[in-house]
Amino acid sequence: MTATHLDPQSLIGKALPTFTATAERGRLRFFAKAIGEVDPVYTDVAAARVAGYGDLPVPPTFFYSLELGRPDPHGFLRDIGVDMRQILHGEEGFTYHRVVVAGEELTFRPRIVDYYEKKGGALRFLVRETQVFAAQELVAELRNVIVVRQLELV
Amino acid sequence: MSASPSIDVGTELAPLELPPLNRTTLALFAGASGDHNPIHIDIDVARSAGLDDVFAHGMLSTAYLGRLLTRWLPQQQLRSFQVRFVAITPVHGQPTCTGRVAEVAEVDGERRAKIELEARLADGTVTLSGVATVALGAAR
Numbered sequence: 182m183t184a185t186h187l188d189p190q191s192l193i194g195k196a197l198p199t200f201t202a203t204a205e206r207g208r209l210r211f212f213a214k215a216i217g218e219v220d221p222v223y224t225d226v227a228a229a230r231v232a233g234y235g236d237l238p239v240p241p242t243f244f245y246s247l248e249l250g251r252p253d254p255h256g257f258l259r260d261i262g263v264d265m266r267q268i269l270h271g272e273e274g275f276t277y278h279r280v281v282v283a284g285e286e287l288t289f290r291p292r293i294v295d296y297y298e299k300k301g302g303a304l305r306f307l308v309r310e311t312q313v314f315a316a317q318e319l320v321a322e323l324r325n326v327i328v329v330r331q332l333e334l335v
Numbered sequence: 336m337s338a339s340p341s342i343d344v345g346t347e348l349a350p351l352e353l354p355p356l357n358r359t360t361l362a363l364f365a366g367a368s369g370d371h372n373p374i375h376i377d378i379d380v381a382r383s384a385g386l387d388d389v390f391a392h393g394m395l396s397t398a399y400l401g402r403l404l405t406r407w408l409p410q411q412q413l414r415s416f417q418v419r420f421v422a423i424t425p426v427h428g429q430p431t432c433t434g435r436v437a438e439v440a441e442v443d444g445e446r447r448a449k450i451e452l453e454a455r456l457a458d459g460t461v462t463l464s465g466v467a468t469v470a471l472g473a474a475r
Contacts, residue, residue: 215367241401274417
């Protein structure tokens with residue numbers, strides 16, 4: 182496969198489509214099961230309320246999952262010629278301004294903030310940052326780095 | 336917010352030891368997390384990309400690090416959390432999550448601790464390296 186070089190100027194600063202998402206209780210319980218979470222605060226609304234939350238708290242990494250729920254989540258990568266099998270997750274980061282709970286409608290505003298290459302383009306890095314709002318309040322910020330590798334795909 | 340006077344530089348979090356990751360765990364995590372990339376659940380796709388087998392989602396180990404943090408302190412005290420994916424976790428890999436307080440400082444009027452985090456396999460391979468900041472209480 183030939184190396185596809187991308188134009189940093191056309192990528193850096195590019196705003197991706199804004200979308201809304203809500204963490205549903207059932208989905209949070211399924212997530213808790215999948216990660217072996219045993220703290221009832223994450224599955225039992227009564228326990229969550231005793232702990233001071235209005236509903237089941239959205240656990241620290243679940244914003245990543247909400248962001249994956251956007252319409253056509255890999256459309257941007259496809260448009261720039263990236264095959265999903267080439268992708269490695271490089272970094273993921275979260276800044277929290279308060280705990281978000283089940284049922285809150287969240288607005289995600291993602292944009293590409295950096296693009297760079299290493300090893301002559303064999304490794305290409307895309308950095309996306311996303312602001313998450315509940316109504317007008319900034320509640321969390323996400324930072325995602327993916328690495329696109331050159332692969333011999335069959 | 337609970338004051339946490341016993342937390343200081345060098346404090347170690349009780350390690351979170353996970354069972355070996357089987358294919359069911361990966362399938363459940365794909366569904367629950369919304370990460371449906373078949374490279375984690377379909378061996379045919381993994382082989383078509385030149386791999387011997389599927390491997391675990393990096394965000395699964397990240398979620399385990401999240402559990403390490405939130406069983407130590409309430410989630411309300413978590414201010415930030417970042418990870419870097421250093422090596423893949425193969426099927427049957429057995430992660431252990433650890434954390435250690437690297438720094439305590441006052442930021443925005445509160446005492447905060449910086450926690451260095453790691454996920455490591457039984458053979459010693461570090462798979463994730465990360466850092467979190469947590470609030471310990473009002474500034475003294």
